[in-house]
Amino acid sequence: MADESGLAEATQPFAFQDFLERMKDPAAADLVKSIKSFIQSVLDRKPDPDSAGRDVQAFLESSEISFRQHPVWANSPPEHQLQGLEGLEKYIMTKLHNWAFGQSAADRERDEILLQRILALEFIWPAHLDIPDAYQDENSLSMAMAELKKIDHFKAPRDKLVCILNCCRVLNNVLQTSQTDGHEARGADDFLPLLIFTVIHANPPNLASNLEYIQRFRYQSRMISESAYFYTQLYSAASFIETINASSLSMDPDEFVARMVAAGVPDMELSAPPVLWLAE
Amino acid sequence: MGAGKSSLVLRFVKGQFFDYQESTIGAAFLTKTMPEQHVKFEIWDTAGQERYHSLAPMYYRGAAAAVIVYDITNQDSFTKAKNWVKELQRQGNPNMLMALAGNKADLADSRAVTKEEASAYAEENGLAFCETSAKTNVNVLEVFTDLATRLPRPSAPQPQSTSGITLTEQPPASARKSGCCS
Numbered sequence: 001m002a003d004e005s006g007l008a009e010a011t012q013p014f015a016f017q018d019f020l021e022r023m024k025d026p027a028a029a030d031l032v033k034s035i036k037s038f039i040q041s042v043l044d045r046k047p048d049p050d051s052a053g054r055d056v057q058a059f060l061e062s063s064e065i066s067f068r069q070h071p072v073w074a075n076s077p078p079e080h081q082l083q084g085l086e087g088l089e090k091y092i093m094t095k096l097h098n099w100a101f102g103q104s105a106a107d108r109e110r111d112e113i114l115l116q117r118i119l120a121l122e123f124i125w126p127a128h129l130d131i132p133d134a135y136q137d138e139n140s141l142s143m144a145m146a147e148l149k150k151i152d153h154f155k156a157p158r159d160k161l162v163c164i165l166n167c168c169r170v171l172n173n174v175l176q177t178s179q180t181d182g183h184e185a186r187g188a189d190d191f192l193p194l195l196i197f198t199v200i201h202a203n204p205p206n207l208a209s210n211l212e213y214i215q216r217f218r219y220q221s222r223m224i225s226e227s228a229y230f231y232t233q234l235y236s237a238a239s240f241i242e243t244i245n246a247s248s249l250s251m252d253p254d255e256f257v258a259r260m261v262a263a264g265v266p267d268m269e270l271s272a273p274p275v276l277w278l279a280e
Numbered sequence: 281m282g283a284g285k286s287s288l289v290l291r292f293v294k295g296q297f298f299d300y301q302e303s304t305i306g307a308a309f310l311t312k313t314m315p316e317q318h319v320k321f322e323i324w325d326t327a328g329q330e331r332y333h334s335l336a337p338m339y340y341r342g343a344a345a346a347v348i349v350y351d352i353t354n355q356d357s358f359t360k361a362k363n364w365v366k367e368l369q370r371q372g373n374p375n376m377l378m379a380l381a382g383n384k385a386d387l388a389d390s391r392a393v394t395k396e397e398a399s400a401y402a403e404e405n406g407l408a409f410c411e412t413s414a415k416t417n418v419n420v421l422e423v424f425t426d427l428a429t430r431l432p433r434p435s436a437p438q439p440q441s442t443s444g445i446t447l448t449e450q451p452p453a454s455a456r457k458s459g460c461c462s
Contacts, residue, residue, distance in 0.1 A: 130329075172308070187286030187307040188325035192332060229309040229324055236335040248331050 011165045019087025028072045035063075035088065039095045047103040053216030056092060060219045063088055089219050090156035097155035100217065102209045110208035110242065117241050118203045120263030128249045129193040134178040144170040145202035152205040157218035160210055161227055168230040171195060188233075196237045207238055282328060283351040283361075284383040287414035289323050292424050295417075317428035328360075337371060345377040345427045350398075352382045352411060353390040358398065365405055377430055379408040379423050386413040 023032055038059050042052055067073040067081050067088075076084070093100075102108060126136055147167040151160050171194050175186040204210070214231065215223075223231070246253035286307040293310045313320045326332075326339040340346060346368055350361035361380060368378060380402050382393065395411055402409030408426050412419040 185284075185286035185290045185307045187289065188327040189282060189286070189329060191308040191325075192327040192335075193329075225311070225322055226309050229322070232324075232338050233308070236332070236338050239335060239338075240332065243334075 011162045011169070014083045014086050016087050016090055019084055019091065022072055022084070025072050028070075031066070031070060031072065035092065039092060042096055043099055047099055049100050049104050049107075049212070049216055052096070052100055056096070056217050057220055059092070060085065060089060061221075064221075085219065086158060086222075089158060089217075093157055093217050094155045096217075101155075101213055102206060104209070104212065107209045107212045111206050113242055114207050114238060115203070116265060117244060118200055120260050120265045121200045121241070121244070122263075123259055124197065124200050124249070126197060128251050129197055130250055131193050131197060132178075132190075135174055135190070135194055137174050137178060140170055140174045141198060141201075144168075144174075144198045148198060148202045148204045151207075151210050157214045158222075160214050161218060161231065164214075164234050165227065165230055167198065168195070168233065171198065192233060192237065195233055196240055199234070199237050199241060208242075211235055211238060283349045283354070283357050284414050285328070285347070285349040286325060288347075288349055288381060288383055288412060288420060288423075289325065291414040291417055291420045293323070312424070314425065314428050317425065317431075318433075319428040319431060321424065321428070336367075340368060340372055340376070343373065343376055344431055345379070346372065347379045347381055347423060347427070348407075349381045349383050349412075350393070351384050352393050352395075352398075353384055353387050355392045358382075358393045362401065365407065369405070375432070377408070377427055378406075379410075379427055381419075381423050382409070382411040383414060385411040385418055386416045 022028060038055075042055060045052075064081075064085055067084055073081050073084055102111075126133070144167045147163055147170060151163040154160050154163065168191075171191060174194065175190055199207070211231075211234065240248070246256045249256060289310055290307045293307075293312045308325045310323045310325075311320060312323070324339050324343065326336050348361045348364050348368075350357040352358075365378065365380070368376065380398065382395070382398050398411075399409055401407075408423070408430075410419045410423060412423060414420060
């Protein structure tokens with residue numbers, strides 16, 4: 001099936017091996033030295049993911065320029081240089097992963113809240129999110145969940161992002177192939193509820209930490225287009241779950257609160273927030 | 281039922297309209313290059329249901345332009361569209377271009393929002409406005425062409441400047457002073 005959203009391109013594998021091979025070229029010795037010294041300089045510090053994120057971004061940016069001028073890469077076509085940069089990001093972040101991942105107390109706290117909410121929300125049916133029966137293609141949804149769960153298995157930001165994109169691609173296919181009556185073209189109104197449902201039932205480990213890790217360490221100039229869009233979709237799905245309250249779902253608010261409380265989620269956090277009207 | 285924002289985008293990007301029984305395709309994220317204007321649009325669709333409202337800023341934050349779509353047969357959708365305009369004026373990027381599109385113009389028999397009312401509202405708020413029909417392909421290209429011509433150019437002309445468009449909510453039409461669709 002034709003991939004209408006450009007996801008195919010964004011999830012294409014690249015040749016990491018090729019990057020490693022090229023870096024073995026004696027002419028690349030200076031590059032290798034600067035990369036290794038950068039990695040060491042980060043590892044020598046106390047873990048601080050935010051500042052490390054800025055440093056990694058700056059290093060990738062300057063490497064993009066130096067690759068263009070370096071004998072090992074200069075004569076390669078731009079797409080190979082691009083792949084080289086992908087290789088560099090993966091190399092650096094594989095080395096920094098244990099140092100950088102899950103080191104933010106704020107992210108960890110959000111991981112916990114999300115986990116607690118997700119476990120409590122196990123009772124959610126598609127109808128609670130107004131998802132039409134036609135989208136309840138169990139095989140595809142399981143596949144999307146499996147793709148999303150893989151996010152925690154990878155160390156490189158791009159590899160994590162590919163898990164998100166693969167999950168979204170499966171969901172797009174569900175929207176494209178299912179038959180519903182009275183439905184118009186399917187855009188975000190149909191996509192987001194399906195993604196939220198998928199996240200709840202997949203319960204991907206360390207979701208907030210993974211999202212923030214991608215945000216910090218995925219090279220910004222590659223975080224564009226469909227990658228940025230579907231990342232935003234997942235980010236907003238996670239926010240929805242994190243702040244879910246009695247008015248978020250198509251169900252009786254009292255029943256919602258009762259179920260959440262029974263699952264150990266404190267009552268107070270779940271009532272709809274008070275509305276403050278500002279008049280002009 | 282929605283205002284038809286996804287149908288509008290599909291019509292623009294692919295020249296197709298998907299009606300009830302026909303097969304549909306995903307339209308959450310689409311891109312379209314307009315070579316004459318040297319613009320490549322990236323179109324970010326935003327879930328319009330009320331329960332997702334608070335998530336919308338994540339989508340429009342970086343947008344260069346927004347198309348707010350309402351349904352001319354549904355007064356409530358026009359009210360919602362105006363709320364989106366207000367929100368975008370307050371919280372969106374100050375340079376964001378906005379177009380209001382009154383969709384389903386082919387259903388003029390069931391019209392609930394007059395063209396005059398929407399047009400006057402758009403004029404007051406500095407929005408481009410026109411009534412559109414994704415179904416009969418009226419004014420669809422015009423909405424986007426108008427935005428494309430008004431987008432700020434990069435200083436050096438580049439073959440593809442990428443611009444985000446965020447599609448918001450329920451759909452009415454857009455109009456503006458110079459009028460994308462007269």
